[in-house]
Amino acid sequence: MTQQDEAPKNPETDDPEPESDAEPKKERVLHTRIPAVLESELKTLAKSLRVPLSNLVRTILEDAVNIADRATGQLEDRLERAAKSVHGERERMRDRVKRPDPLADVLAFQDVTVARATRCAKCETEIAAGERASLAVPAHPGDPQRIVCADCLTKREGD
Ligand SMILES: [Zn+2]
Structure with a gap:
């Protein structure tokens, strides 16, 4: 059985890049509302770590999703908690963002x-x-x- 990509284009979610096997890692942009305090906290942290804000946010999200994976079904709750704990976890986040994969070598x-x-x-x-x-x-x-x-x-x- 062959699968053909003939899904009709949806103008509302128009995706400029069609699904393709050549692209193993598909990245998406998420827009979300966050409290102003959290935003400034994240920006300050990103600045002090000298990493792009988006990298920091991605790391935090990956962290939160990892945790949520283990405790199925509480993703939003976990995300919120992870975001809130940014302040207290500055040190740990610095390590997570800046440190290369500890198992790379x-x-x-x-x-x-x-x-x-x-x-x-x-x-x-x-x-x-x-x-x-x-x-x-x-x-x-x-x-x-x-x-x-x-x-x-x-x-x-x-x-
Ligand atoms: Zn481990």
Whole structure:
């Protein structure tokens, strides 16, 4: 069975770029209303981190959606909370936005049992002692080894 893209053009949602397999990552622009206080908070944060405002917002949204994925069905609630917590999470956001993928340069992952409570190098989720996780072995000797939670490793393999 062949599928043909012959959907009639809808003038209201006119999309200049038709669906195409050649474009794996389709990006959209969202317009939304946010409180003025939040806007200025975001702008201040973006400025202090020296990153584009849109990058910051995207990171926050991705964070919120990740969390919402685990607690299905409360997306809006989570988004609102994530936005509100921007102020308190400045430090963490700075890391999330500026830090390159902490797993970009990993040679191998090894299954381990965590002996002492730690945090995932990627998502910073707490990993309790006794939990299964992965040890990220760096490609360059001398670089630090890191512990990665099972969720992050799964996502990675799904890429
Ligand atoms: Zn993780």
